[in-house]
Amino acid sequence: xxxxxxxxxxxxxxxxxxxxxxxxxxxxxxxxxxxxxxxxxxxxxxxxxxxxxxxxxxxxxxxxxxxxxxxxxxxxxxxxxxxxxxxxxxxxxxxxxxxxxxxxxxxxxxxxxxxxxxxxxxxxxxxxxxxxxxxxxxxxxxxxxxxxxxxxxxxxxxxxxxxxxxxxxxxxxxxxxxxxxxxxxxxxxxxxxxxxxxxxxxxxxxxxxxxxxxxxxxxxxxxxxxxxxxxxxxxxxxxxxxxxxxxxxxxxxxxxxxxxxxxxxxxxxxxxxxxxxxxxxxxxxxxxxxxxxxxxxxxxxxxxxxxxxxxxxxxxxxxxxxxxxxxxxxxxxxxxx
Amino acid sequence: xxxxxxxxxxxxxxxxxxxxxxxxxxxxxxxxxxxxxxxxxxxxxxxxxxxxxxxxxxxxxxxxxxxxxxxxxxxxxxxxxxxxxxxxxxxxxxxxxxxxxxxxxxxxxxxxxxxxxxxxxxxxxxxxxxxxxxxxxxxxxxxxxxxxxxxxxxxxxxxxxxxxxxxxxxxxxxxxxxxxxxxxxxxxxxxxxxxxxxxxxxxxxxxxxxxxxxxxxxxxxxxxxxxxxxxxxxxxxxxxxxxxxxxxxxxxxxxxxx
Numbered sequence: 366x367x368x369x370x371x372x373x374x375x376x377x378x379x380x381x382x383x384x385x386x387x388x389x390x391x392x393x394x395x396x397x398x399x400x401x402x403x404x405x406x407x408x409x410x411x412x413x414x415x416x417x418x419x420x421x422x423x424x425x426x427x428x429x430x431x432x433x434x435x436x437x438x439x440x441x442x443x444x445x446x447x448x449x450x451x452x453x454x455x456x457x458x459x460x461x462x463x464x465x466x467x468x469x470x471x472x473x474x475x476x477x478x479x480x481x482x483x484x485x486x487x488x489x490x491x492x493x494x495x496x497x498x499x500x501x502x503x504x505x506x507x508x509x510x511x512x513x514x515x516x517x518x519x520x521x522x523x524x525x526x527x528x529x530x531x532x533x534x535x536x537x538x539x540x541x542x543x544x545x546x547x548x549x550x551x552x553x554x555x556x557x558x559x560x561x562x563x564x565x566x567x568x569x570x571x572x573x574x575x576x577x578x579x580x581x582x583x584x585x586x587x588x589x590x591x592x593x594x595x596x597x598x599x600x601x602x603x604x605x606x607x608x609x610x611x612x613x614x615x616x617x618x619x620x621x622x623x624x625x626x627x628x629x630x631x632x633x634x635x636x637x638x639x640x641x642x643x644x645x646x647x648x649x650x651x652x653x654x655x656x657x658x659x660x661x662x663x664x665x666x667x668x669x670x671x672x673x674x675x676x677x678x679x680x681x682x683x684x685x686x687x688x689x690x691x692x693x694x695x696x697x698x699x700x701x702x
Numbered sequence: 703x704x705x706x707x708x709x710x711x712x713x714x715x716x717x718x719x720x721x722x723x724x725x726x727x728x729x730x731x732x733x734x735x736x737x738x739x740x741x742x743x744x745x746x747x748x749x750x751x752x753x754x755x756x757x758x759x760x761x762x763x764x765x766x767x768x769x770x771x772x773x774x775x776x777x778x779x780x781x782x783x784x785x786x787x788x789x790x791x792x793x794x795x796x797x798x799x800x801x802x803x804x805x806x807x808x809x810x811x812x813x814x815x816x817x818x819x820x821x822x823x824x825x826x827x828x829x830x831x832x833x834x835x836x837x838x839x840x841x842x843x844x845x846x847x848x849x850x851x852x853x854x855x856x857x858x859x860x861x862x863x864x865x866x867x868x869x870x871x872x873x874x875x876x877x878x879x880x881x882x883x884x885x886x887x888x889x890x891x892x893x894x895x896x897x898x899x900x901x902x903x904x905x906x907x908x909x910x911x912x913x914x915x916x917x918x919x920x921x922x923x924x925x926x927x928x929x930x931x932x933x934x935x936x937x938x939x940x941x942x943x944x945x946x947x948x949x950x951x952x953x954x955x956x957x958x959x960x
Contacts, residue, residue, distance in 0.1 A: 366796060366834065368818045374810060574811015578804055580790045584754045590777030590805030635792035638811045
C-alpha cells in the first residue's frame with residue numbers, strides 16, 4: 366500500500382505527461398503525405414493539430430471521468446449527455462452575423478472569450494434540460510438519462526440544421542454533426558480554450574480525492590465529511606465548462622469521454638486521484654493518434670477526414686459492449702439514488 | 703458528560719409523524735440498541751442525529767449543537783454505516799478502507815503518513831490484511847460488512863451509528879459483528895448506537911435497549927426491563943414469549959402456532 370502523497374501525485378502527473386508527450390511526438394511525424402521526421406520549417410504547423418487534438422481529447426476524457434463519477438453511471442459521456450451538441454450549437458450561433466452584431470451592439474465583445482462563454486452557456490442549458498427531465502424526486506434514472514441525452518442531441522442538431530439552412534450556409538454542417546480538428550482557428554480562440562481547460566482541470570484535480578466519495582449514497586458521503594451536493598454541482602459545472610471550451614473549437618467529438626476513463630480504470634483502478642490524470646493523458650494521446658491517422662488516411666491541403674468519424678467508428682462498438690455488460694446490473698438496480 | 707444528547711426530537715414525513723418527542727443520550731464505551739418494528743423510526747432517528755435529516759428538537763454532540771459542527775469535523779467524531787452501503791464494481795478492499803480517511807485528507811486528496819498507518823491498523827484489527835487487494839464484489843457478506851466497519855473505524859470516530867448492520871448476515875456472522883461492536887465499545891471507549899431487528903442479539907450485547915414504536919420511545923433501559931412480553935406484544939402486534947436465564951439476558955420469541 367502506497368501513500369498518496371506529493372511524490373505519488375508528481376509521479377502520476379509526470380507519467381501522464383510523458384505518455385502524452387511520447388505519443389504527441391510520434392504524431393508530429395505524421396503528415397498528410399506520410400510518416401517522416403518533419404523538416405525544420407514544418408514543426409509549427411505539424412504541432413498545431415497535435416496540440417489542438419490533445420487539448421480537446423484531454424478535456425473530453427477528464428469531463429468523462431467526472432460525469433461517470435457524479436452521475437454514478439459508467440455510460441455517461443459529454444457527448445451522450447447532450448453537453449457537446451449544446452455547446453456546439455451555441456458556438457455556432459455566436460458566429461452568426463445577427464448574433465455577433467447584437468453582441469457588438471451590447472458591448473459584450475465578439476472575441477474568443479465571448480465564444481467560450483456562449484459555448485459554456487449552451488452546454489449548461491443542455492445539461493440542465495437533460496438532468497431535469499431524467500430525474501424523478503432527486504433520483505437519476507440511468508437509462509432515462511441516456512434517452513433524454515439522445516433526444517436533446519437530436520433537437521440541438523435539428524435547430525442547427527434549421528438555422529444553417531435558413532441562413533443558406535451549410536459549410537459548418539459536417540463539423541457540427543461530427544467534430545474534427547480544424548487548423549483555421551485564431552490564436553485567441555486556441556488560447557481561450559486552453560486556459561479554460563487548464564483552469565477547469567486543476568479545479569477537478571483539486572477535488573479528485575473527494576470525487577471518490579461521489580459513488581456513495583448522500584448520507585454516507587456526508588458522514589465522511591463531504592458536502593456532496595456542493596461537490597456534485599462544482600464537478601458538473603466545471604466538467605461542462607471544459608467540455609464546452611473543447612467543443613467550441615472542435616465540434617462534438619464522441620466517445621473519447623466514454624472510452625478513455627474506462628481504459629484508464631483498467632490500468633490504475635477506481636481512485637480518481639490517479640484516474641483523472643491518466644485518463645486525461647489517454648484522451649490527449651488517443652485523440653492525437655486518431656487525428657494523425659485520419660489525416661494519413663484521407664488528407665490533403667483542402668480536405669481531411671474529421672477525427673470524429675474515427676472516434677465514432679471505434680467508440681460506438683465499445684459503447685455497445687459496455688451497455689451489454691451493464692444491462693444486467695442496471696436491470697437489477699432499476700435506478701440510482 | 704454525554705457524548706451525545708438529544709431532546710424532544712420530532713420529524714414529519716409528509717403528514718406522518720415519523721418521530722415524536724424522542725429523548726436520547728449516548729456515552730463513551732456504551733452500546734445502545736435501537737429496536738422496534740419496521741417504520742417505527744429507527745433509521746429516521748439515526749439520520750436526524752447525523753444531520754442527514756432536519757426535524758425539530760435539540761441535538762448536541764460533545765455538548766455543542768449539531769448545527770455548529772461542520773461536516774468534516776463531525777465525520778471525525780461520528781461514523782455512520784447505512785443498511786446497504788454503496789460501492790463501485792472496481793473498488794478494492796483497500797480503496798474502501800481509505801475512504802474512511804476522507805475527513806482528514808488535504809487538498810488534491812493528499813494523504814499523510816498517519817492516514818496510511820491508521821488504514822493499516824484497522825486492517826490488522828479486523829483481520830483484513832489478506833483481502834486488501836481483492837475486489838469488494840468478490841467478498842462474502844460477512845467480509846464485506848467487516849470492510850465497511852473498517853471504513854468507519856478509519857475515521858477514528860468516538861461514536862458509531864449503525865443502521866441494521868446484520869440484515870444480510872447469517873447467524874454466525876451476526877454474532878461476530880455484535881461481539882466486535884461490543885469489543886470496540888469496551889476496549890476503545892467507543893459509543894455505539896445500533897439499530898437491529900434481532901432482539902436477542904441486541905439484548906446480549908447492548909448495555910441499554912431503546913424500543914421505538916410509531917415514532918415514540920415506549921421502553922428504555924436494560925434488556926430485562928425492555929424485553930417485557932406485554933410491551934413487545936403490543937408493539938409488534940403478535941404474542942411474544944420470554945424465557946428468563948439466570949445471569950444472562952432473557953430470550954424473547956414470537957409464540958406462534960401453525
